[in-house]
Amino acid sequence: MRESKDFLRTIVEEDLKLGKYNEIVTRFPPEPNGFPHIGHAKSIAINFGIARDYNGHCNLRMDDTNPTTEDTKYVEALKDAVQWLGFEWGDDVYFTSDYFPKIYDYAVELIKMGKAYVDSLDEEEIREYRGTVTEAGKRSKYAQRSVEENLDLFQRMKNGEFKNGEHVLRAKIDMSAANMKMRDPLLYRIRHAHHFRTGDGWCIYPMYDYAHCLSDYIEGVTHSICTLEFENNRDIYNWVLDELGLKLPRPYQHEFARLGINYTVMSKRKLLELVDGGQVSGWDDPRLPTIAGYRRRGYTPESILNFCDQIGIAKANSMVDVSQLEFCIRDDLNTKVPRVLCVLDPLKVTIENYEGHEEIDAPYYPHDVPKEGSRKMPFSKEIYIERDDFMENPPKDYFRLTPEQPVRLRHGYIISYKEVVKDANGNILEIKVKYHPESKSGSDTSDIKVKSAIQWVSAQEAKPIEVRLYDRLFSCEAPEGIQDINPNSLQVIKNAFVEPAVITEKPDERFQFERHGYFYADPVDSTDEKPVFNKIVGLKDSWTKKTKTTESAPKLQAKKIQIEGEETSMSKTQKTRFDKYTDELGLNSEIANILARDEQLSSFYEEALSLLNSPVSIANIVVNEVARELKEQQLDQLKFSAKQITQLVKMVNDETISSNIAKQVFEEMAKSGENPTQIVETKGLVQISDPSKILPIIDEVIAKNPDNVLKFKAGNTKLLGFFVGQVLKVTDGKANPTVVNELVADKLATC
RNA sequence: UGGGGAUUCGCCAAGCGGUAAGGCAGUGGCUUUUGGUGCCACCAUUCACAGGUUCGAAUCCUGUAUCCCCAUCCA
Numbered sequence: 001m002r003e004s005k006d007f008l009r010t011i012v013e014e015d016l017k018l019g020k021y022n023e024i025v026t027r028f029p030p031e032p033n034g035f036p037h038i039g040h041a042k043s044i045a046i047n048f049g050i051a052r053d054y055n056g057h058c059n060l061r062m063d064d065t066n067p068t069t070e071d072t073k074y075v076e077a078l079k080d081a082v083q084w085l086g087f088e089w090g091d092d093v094y095f096t097s098d099y100f101p102k103i104y105d106y107a108v109e110l111i112k113m114g115k116a117y118v119d120s121l122d123e124e125e126i127r128e129y130r131g132t133v134t135e136a137g138k139r140s141k142y143a144q145r146s147v148e149e150n151l152d153l154f155q156r157m158k159n160g161e162f163k164n165g166e167h168v169l170r171a172k173i174d175m176s177a178a179n180m181k182m183r184d185p186l187l188y189r190i191r192h193a194h195h196f197r198t199g200d201g202w203c204i205y206p207m208y209d210y211a212h213c214l215s216d217y218i219e220g221v222t223h224s225i226c227t228l229e230f231e232n233n234r235d236i237y238n239w240v241l242d243e244l245g246l247k248l249p250r251p252y253q254h255e256f257a258r259l260g261i262n263y264t265v266m267s268k269r270k271l272l273e274l275v276d277g278g279q280v281s282g283w284d285d286p287r288l289p290t291i292a293g294y295r296r297r298g299y300t301p302e303s304i305l306n307f308c309d310q311i312g313i314a315k316a317n318s319m320v321d322v323s324q325l326e327f328c329i330r331d332d333l334n335t336k337v338p339r340v341l342c343v344l345d346p347l348k349v350t351i352e353n354y355e356g357h358e359e360i361d362a363p364y365y366p367h368d369v370p371k372e373g374s375r376k377m378p379f380s381k382e383i384y385i386e387r388d389d390f391m392e393n394p395p396k397d398y399f400r401l402t403p404e405q406p407v408r409l410r411h412g413y414i415i416s417y418k419e420v421v422k423d424a425n426g427n428i429l430e431i432k433v434k435y436h437p438e439s440k441s442g443s444d445t446s447d448i449k450v451k452s453a454i455q456w457v458s459a460q461e462a463k464p465i466e467v468r469l470y471d472r473l474f475s476c477e478a479p480e481g482i483q484d485i486n487p488n489s490l491q492v493i494k495n496a497f498v499e500p501a502v503i504t505e506k507p508d509e510r511f512q513f514e515r516h517g518y519f520y521a522d523p524v525d526s527t528d529e530k531p532v533f534n535k536i537v538g539l540k541d542s543w544t545k546k547t548k549t550t551e552s553a554p555k556l557q558a559k560k561i562q563i564e565g566e567e568t569s570m571s572k573t574q575k576t577r578f579d580k581y582t583d584e585l586g587l588n589s590e591i592a593n594i595l596a597r598d599e600q601l602s603s604f605y606e607e608a609l610s611l612l613n614s615p616v617s618i619a620n621i622v623v624n625e626v627a628r629e630l631k632e633q634q635l636d637q638l639k640f641s642a643k644q645i646t647q648l649v650k651m652v653n654d655e656t657i658s659s660n661i662a663k664q665v666f667e668e669m670a671k672s673g674e675n676p677t678q679i680v681e682t683k684g685l686v687q688i689s690d691p692s693k694i695l696p697i698i699d700e701v702i703a704k705n706p707d708n709v710l711k712f713k714a715g716n717t718k719l720l721g722f723f724v725g726q727v728l729k730v731t732d733g734k735a736n737p738t739v740v741n742e743l744v745a746d747k748l749a750t751c
Numbered sequence: 752u753g754g755g756g757a758u759u760c761g762c763c764a765a766g767c768g769g770u771a772a773g774g775c776a777g778u779g780g781c782u783u784u785u786g787g788u789g790c791c792a793c794c795a796u797u798c799a800c801a802g803g804u805u806c807g808a809a810u811c812c813u814g815u816a817u818c819c820c821c822a823u824c825c826a
Contacts (some may be wrong), residue, residue: 006765065826127822134752135753186823205824228757229819229820230826232821233753257757301776310763316757316763317758324775324776366785367783368788381820397786410786542787558803563817566815590813590814593803623803624805624811718769724807741806
């Protein structure tokens with residue numbers, strides 16, 4: 001677990017501490033109507049991860065309440081994904097459809113309680129009656145039906161006596177609710193359709209909002225974690241479980257922000273569009289952000305899990321940079337896979353002074369990867385090197401082979417340029433070089449300095465392979481659709497050459513082709529006769545990056561200017577109040593403004609003012625502290641009175657307590673309704689202003705933090721606050737902060 | 752437009768009244784037979800903006816701005 005907890009784990013720990021649950025139960029509840037993508041991986045990591053961290057368990061549940069879109073092939077894909085990521089769901093996969101009978105019984109309960117009714121409006125009418133976000137809806141006349149009639153109708157809906165859409169079951173909540181979801185939400189609809197699991201056993205199907213909370217409850221789920229777009233649905237979730245009066249404990253819903261990654265799409269709809277439109281080769285196309293796609297491309301489960309861990313969990317909509325994912329796979333593979341040599345764009349090289357043949361022994365892993373293993377690399381007169389590892393007229397930072405600059409063949413000899421062979425158009429066909437016999441890797445006595453080592457393969461023994469180079473599927477960060485597709489997202493190289501050990505020894509299924517990147521033998525198309533490798537991700541490349549970025553002009557971003565909106569104008573009575581507060585009572589305009597505009601606040605204020613003539617202090621505490629309590633509850637629900645506030649203010653005014661302590665006391669008052677003087681007395685909160693009592697504490701704090709004293713002396717004046725804070729902490733906030741401030745400043749200056 | 756969320760570095764993200772964590776990206780340097788890796792350093796006097804409260808505010812109060820979600824018999 002990371003050192004700082006995410007907000008979900010914080011909630012879980014809190015609930016555990018409170019003894020709300022004995023065991024944590026989560027669930028991963030996909031609808032089996034599409035292939036899982038990396039967003040699902042995030043959800044899987046959260047739900048299974050929390051269960052693991054708190055010794056609970058996580059159910060895999062298919063949310064199969066819509067028979068027209070769901071299919072068993074998707075449940076297989078979902079199971080695969082969970083399994084591949086390394087999680088276990090116990091003995092069974094659960095299905096919402098398994099609970100259909102129970103869910104039906106609960107609906108009957110609701111009808112009996114008069115909390116649900118059969119509505120017979122048609123689809124369009126229901127929409128109209130629902131109203132809009134600004135206008136209240138109106139209730140259907142069918143909501144009047146008696147319990148008996150509802151029961152009868154619902155029974156007959158179940159029996160299949162009606163056509164699709166003829167009736168629905170609705171919760172009776174509130175057609176004018178500000179939350180649209182609460183305007184008598186649908187619970188059941190008629191669907192004469194074949195369900196992939198229940199077959200034709202049912203012709204009514206529960207809606208998500210009704211089935212989901214009950215499924216969670218039935219399974220004993222404690223924390224029902226979903227994405228942000230379900231925030232509005234939380235009210236129904238709670239309504240159903242509360243109204244049914246179910247035996248506790250019951251689950252609660254918590255929402256987090258779904259994952260977005262730039263240069264790709266994550267919605268089922270857009271993904272389906274790409275697959276159906278033939279833009280990609282299928283759900284497992286390596287360019288897709290589907291689990292199947294990443295898997296086929298060569299990503300490891302560890303890298304994906306690690307990514308999910310790194311990006312964190314929060315409630316702000318966000319778009320993660322792909323480079324973060326790319327880092328995770330490189331980081332994982334770096335310590336795992338063998339290094340081999342592969343030439344993607346071959347240039348023939350003849351070594352004029354070399355005759356014969358030899359086998360060079362080369363380790364699979366670099367010095368910094370603690371793994372054993374090596375292979376033999378055939379070496380002979382004719383080899384291939386990468387075309388761009390030779391330049392006739394190189395730029396000055398070019399480290400590879402040039403007419404003037406020798407280069408090392410990785411694990412082999414150093415070669416020097418002799419001549420170049422070109423065709424009629426000036427294209428380089430071949431280069432001729434000489435090698436330095438005494439420069440062999442490991443026993444080099446040549447004393448020749450080279451700037452780099454390049455990959456090569458022996459022309460005779462190299463194995464031809466197909467290599468598929470993938471780039472981002474879209475050319476813009478937030479693609480809308482197929483118009484944003486990157487036309488060069490797939491480049492197929494039919495005639496790359498790899499050293500023979502890759503094919504004959506097969507030391508692994510993933511490799512680093514040195515200086516290129518990480519590659520994976522395509523699990524579908526690759527065969528021994530015709531090997532195919534997918535590029536998983538390139539190596540970080542500070543050379544081509546440097547060359548490129550000098551070309552592209554840096555973009556200047558203008559700082560956003562905030563347009564100030566206007567505050568609504570005051571009414572006449574508010575204005576007179578405002579004038580009185582500023583002119584007569586001497587309040588500053590901000591405080592006066594807030595007070596004048598708020599009926600409850602101002603009446604509370606004036607009541608207090610009539611008991612104690614301290615207009616400014618009272619106003620400050622009313623506006624800053626009382627206002628907070630008033631956000632949660634009404635005036636008459638407050639635990640404390642205006643009189644108590646004046647007692648508090650009095651103690652601050654006569655310096656019995658500091659304003660710091662006053663806040664603590666206020667919080668206590670708001671919670672318990674106890675008298676402020678009482679609180680101060682029983683807790684012994686009287687302010688300490690006597691320097692002789694404070695000084696020793698300051699000395700102690702200074703002695704404990706020599707580093708910070710040094711930093712302070714070096715000019716970090718912000719640290720004054722740190723020292724004051726420490727002293728306040730030691731005295732439980734009782735030290736007079738003004739005095740402490742002065743004393744600390746003095747002390748720090750002289751010590 | 753009513754309601755519900757959100758806003759801390761280019762991208763994620765800690766932080767909950769007392770020194771602005773961390774990762775990715777970026778920039779320099781060292782190491783290196785991968786222009787890889789590793790290591791070191793740099794990278795927010797400021798937390799959407801404007802006020803207020805406080806000895807002290809990213810954190811509390813007020814207002815404003817911007818973005819996301821909700822009017823499927825989808826989930």
